[in-house]
Amino acid sequence: MKIEAIDLFYVALPEIKLAADGTQDTLLCRVRADNGLYGWGESDSSPLVSLAAYVFPMSHSNIININEALLGETVDSVEDVRRLRAKAGAYGLDVQQLDHAVAAIDIALWDLVGKHLEQPVYKMLGYDKAHPKLPYASVLFGDTPDETRTIAEGLRGRGFAAAKFGWGPMGHGTAENDVALVAAAREGMGQHAQVMVDAGVVWGDDDETAYDRAVRFSEYDISWLEEPLLSEEVDAYKRLTDRKPPVKIAAGEGADFYRSADDLMLNGGIDFIQIDVGRTGGITVSDRICKRAQELGIQYVNHTFKSHLQLAASLHVFAGVPQFRLMEYPAGDSPLILGLTAPTGLPVNEKGMVDCPEAPGLGVDVNLDTVRKYLQRVKIEVNGKILHETPEV
Numbered sequence: 001m002k003i004e005a006i007d008l009f010y011v012a013l014p015e016i017k018l019a020a021d022g023t024q025d026t027l028l029c030r031v032r033a034d035n036g037l038y039g040w041g042e043s044d045s046s047p048l049v050s051l052a053a054y055v056f057p058m059s060h061s062n063i064i065n066i067n068e069a070l071l072g073e074t075v076d077s078v079e080d081v082r083r084l085r086a087k088a089g090a091y092g093l094d095v096q097q098l099d100h101a102v103a104a105i106d107i108a109l110w111d112l113v114g115k116h117l118e119q120p121v122y123k124m125l126g127y128d129k130a131h132p133k134l135p136y137a138s139v140l141f142g143d144t145p146d147e148t149r150t151i152a153e154g155l156r157g158r159g160f161a162a163a164k165f166g167w168g169p170m171g172h173g174t175a176e177n178d179v180a181l182v183a184a185a186r187e188g189m190g191q192h193a194q195v196m197v198d199a200g201v202v203w204g205d206d207d208e209t210a211y212d213r214a215v216r217f218s219e220y221d222i223s224w225l226e227e228p229l230l231s232e233e234v235d236a237y238k239r240l241t242d243r244k245p246p247v248k249i250a251a252g253e254g255a256d257f258y259r260s261a262d263d264l265m266l267n268g269g270i271d272f273i274q275i276d277v278g279r280t281g282g283i284t285v286s287d288r289i290c291k292r293a294q295e296l297g298i299q300y301v302n303h304t305f306k307s308h309l310q311l312a313a314s315l316h317v318f319a320g321v322p323q324f325r326l327m328e329y330p331a332g333d334s335p336l337i338l339g340l341t342a343p344t345g346l347p348v349n350e351k352g353m354v355d356c357p358e359a360p361g362l363g364v365d366v367n368l369d370t371v372r373k374y375l376q377r378v379k380i381e382v383n384g385k386i387l388h389e390t391p392e393v
């Protein structure tokens with residue numbers, strides 16, 4: 001197959017709110033081959049910043065856009081996908097935004113080649129069998145403990161046996177308020193559910209406060225404390241984990257490339273590495289991190305706060321590894337979470353687990369009606385030359 005077109009779509013809700021909620025907009029990529037097959041991908045980034053990485057004019061030999069690297073290329077095999085990921089990386093070597101941007105087409109190429117080879121992506125990554133995952137609902141804390149309790153009760157009512165609460169007021173008030181938020185989440189979810197806490201990097205490099213909260217939260221039997229510190233504060237993570245806090249520590253969504261994830265695993269002492277396939281440069285790089293986590297005996301979990309297209313891409317990366325059991329499952333009410341895939345997203349089965357799709361490629365398709373509904377038309381023109389204009393859906 002030859003890559004005939006790379007179609008980029010910026011979709012967004014009519015109103016973007018000031019909340020740590022990545023499901024309000026997105027960048028979709030459709031790669032079309034000369035035989036009529038296509039693949040879809042999505043990046044977790046600022047959509048227009050990433051879109052620009054596909055079309056900007058060349059600055060010099062290490063700043064060349066992604067379209068230039070990939071259009072017209074041959075892609076028939078897993079080796080081709082890996083080769084093209086490396087080629088886009090080399091063309092955009094000095095482009096800071098490349099890893100987020102290229103994730104969309106890397107995912108789309110795995111989808112395309114999966115359809116071509118008639119294989120689900122997890123098999124292309126070398127696994128024989130996909131293992132179901134326990135989805136944990138991923139939501140933001142309410143503004144108050146009471147609101148948080150109501151959110152938790154709602155999730156419990158929807159049948160979730162695990163849920164993560166994050167960001168919002170956590171870390172912005174007193175220690176007592178932080179504890180009250182966690183207590184409310186636990187109360188709302190009940191005694192038997194798994195509850196995780198995401199501090200949203202609020203304590204920066206302050207491992208003392210992070211340790212204090214880990215001790216206080218341990219009373220509520222939480223499965224992990226996520227991102228108590230900033231991603232790049234690996235030394236602070238090390239100081240925190242050296243003290244053996246009574247709860248497990250998770251981090252990694254801020255890792256933008258292989259080395260930053262590896263740094264956290266090797267030098268941060270974390271228990272769970274959380275990787276966003278739409279940020280770290282796609283399935284190719286996430287797969288490498290997942291295999292590294294297996295080597296190091298660290299739990300790999302997806303980070304996903306986008307659509308179920310992204311969720312499917314995330315799942316294929318670790319579906320083949322039975323010991324990696326948990327899966328972040330976006331559970332907010334944005335129409336871009338479930339609405340972007342057709343006919344549905346990845347459902348929770350009757351046992352409360354999520355199965356990896358067995359259909360070729362990612363095993364989910366994009367709902368073009370949703371794309372049309374939320375499409376933001378974009379035209380980028382420099383000195384009269386049009387670098388990008390939103391293609392036909």
Ligand SMILES: [Mg+2]
Nearest residue numbers: 198226227253
């Ligand atoms: Mg998080």
